[in-house]
Each structure stands twice: as structure tokens, then as C-alpha cells.
Amino acid sequence: MSHSVGQVAAIAGVTVRTLHHYDEIGLLVPSGRSHAGHRRYEDADLDRLQQILFYRELGFPLEEVAALLDDPGADPMAHLRRQHTLLADRIDRLQRMAAAVEHAMEARKMGIRLTPEEKFEVFGDFDPDEHAEEAERRWGDTDAYRESRRRTASYTKEDWLRIRAAADDLNARIAALMASGAAPESQEAMDLAEEHRQQICSFYYACSYEIHTGLGEMYVADERFTATYEAVRPGTAAYLRDAIMANAARNA
Numbered sequence: 001m002s003h004s005v006g007q008v009a010a011i012a013g014v015t016v017r018t019l020h021h022y023d024e025i026g027l028l029v030p031s032g033r034s035h036a037g038h039r040r041y042e043d044a045d046l047d048r049l050q051q052i053l054f055y056r057e058l059g060f061p062l063e064e065v066a067a068l069l070d071d072p073g074a075d076p077m078a079h080l081r082r083q084h085t086l087l088a089d090r091i092d093r094l095q096r097m098a099a100a101v102e103h104a105m106e107a108r109k110m111g112i113r114l115t116p117e118e119k120f121e122v123f124g125d126f127d128p129d130e131h132a133e134e135a136e137r138r139w140g141d142t143d144a145y146r147e148s149r150r151r152t153a154s155y156t157k158e159d160w161l162r163i164r165a166a167a168d169d170l171n172a173r174i175a176a177l178m179a180s181g182a183a184p185e186s187q188e189a190m191d192l193a194e195e196h197r198q199q200i201c202s203f204y205y206a207c208s209y210e211i212h213t214g215l216g217e218m219y220v221a222d223e224r225f226t227a228t229y230e231a232v233r234p235g236t237a238a239y240l241r242d243a244i245m246a247n248a249a250r251n252a
Contacts, residue, residue, distance in 0.1 A: 002032055002040040012049055019049075027066050028052060054083045058090060144205040151204060163203050170195055174240055175233035184242035190250055193243035209248040216244035 009016045022028035023039065028049055032040040048069065055065040068079070155163075174192050182188055200207040200215075207215075219225045219237045229237035
């Protein structure tokens with residue numbers, strides 16, 4: 001059974017002009033001609049065309065495709081094995097590229113321009129991307145959220161490490177003060193609470209005393225935040241909340 005050039009073009013998803021070109025350069029010469037001189041392609045021609053299109057999809061120039069297909073030492077199975085290997089490599093490369101693009105999309109959504117390795121170095125086991133949708137749902141319509149997104153969009157890995165170091169240092173001093181027996185309403189505790197508020201203002205958004213007290217309550221009410229502070233020292237979440245409340249009252 002033979003096929004016209006138009007039929008082959010439709011089957012293979014190529015243009016008639018492409019098939020004419022392949023014929024002219026000797027890459028795919030149809031096996032026969034009609035009485036009127038029109039090209040007629042046999043099944044073997046279609047098999048060769050499939051091989052050509054495989055290699056073309058993989059980026060091989062036409063000259064290399066011709067050399068591969070016309071190699072007298074190669075058999076059809078050898079071509080298929082080669083193409084399978086090349087396709088598998090390409091799929092793996094594309095999957096890695098897709099993963100990189102997904103990470104970039106997630107990072108941009110969070111305003112964090114970090115690689116997965118850098119994010120782990122900065123945030124440890126906490127993945128901010130996992131909480132992006134919740135944060136946008138809860139605070140997305142607030143000025144504070146928009147300001148935080150705007151600021152953090154330009155932060156580098158070094159910026160985040162500096163922010164984390166400042167927070168770790170402050171948390172350690174809060175825990176040490178609590179361990180010393182100082183009350184959360186003490187001058188020292190309120191000063192640390194004020195420093196906590198100022199860090200938020202410096203790194204994220206203008207944090208009013210009202211917003212700050214709301215954060216203090218969340219540190220106790222939301223077990224995820226509580227766990228972060230409890231990991232510093234048991235009782236730190238409630239101690240910081242009380243200090244924040246006392247500091248807000250002092251500045252009322």
C-alpha cells in the first residue's frame with residue numbers, strides 16, 4: 001500500500017514542503033511514483049520518516065540524521081535503542097528544568113529568591129512555601145502583607161541569614177531573661193519585646209502595637225508558632241506574649 005505526499009504529511013504532522021525538501025536532499029526518497037509522476041510512499045518510507053522525525057525532535061541536524069540512518073552497520077533496533085536513551089536523557093533534563101521553574105515560581109510567590117538548598121540553610125525544616133497560600137488567605141488584603149511581600153522580594157540569601165541571626169539572638173536573650181526569673185512585665189522584658197517589634201518593622205512591615213499584640217496572641221494560640229518558641233526554651237511563647245502585652249500597655 002502506498003501513500004501520496006499529502007497523506008504522509010497529514011499522518012506525520014509535517015508539511016508537504018518538508019517532504020519535498022527531504023526528497024530533494026536524499027534524506028527521504030519515496031519508493032515510487034504514480035503514472036503522473038507524483039511521489040508515492042511505502043510503509044518502509046513511513047518507518048524512515050518516523051526515525052527522521054525522532055532525531056529532528058532531539059535536535060539533530062539533517063546531515064547527522066542522514067549519516068545515522070544510512071549507516072550500513074546499524075539495524076532498526078539499534079536506532080530504537082539509541083533514540084530511547086536519548087529521549088530518556090531529554091525527559092530527565094526537562095523534568096529537572098520543570099522542577100527548577102516550579103521552585104522559581106514558588107520562591108517568587110513567597111518573595112524569596114532562594115534555591116531549595118539555600119532555603120533549607122536559612123529556614124531549616126520550616127518551608128515558607130508551604131504556608132504561602134494560608135498567609136495570603138489570612139492577611140493578603142492588608143497593607144502589612146503587601147509591604148512585607150514588596151520588601152522580601154529583593155532579599156538575598158545573605159539578607160535572610162542576617163535576619164535569622166538577629167531573630168535567634170533576640171530569642172536567646174528573651175529565654176535567658178525568663179530563666180533569670182525576671183517577670184514579663186519587667187523593664188528588661190518590655191525592652192526586649194520592643195526590640196522584637198522593631199525587628200518586624202525593620203525587616204518586614206510597619207508593626208503597630210496593636211498588630212504586635214495580635215502576633216503575641218498568635219504565638220500562643222497557633223501551635224506552629226508556639227513550637228518555634230518552645231524549641232528555644234519551654235515557656236518562651238507565653239513569656240514573649242506577656243512581655244509584648246506589657247510593652248504595648250506601656251506605650252499606650
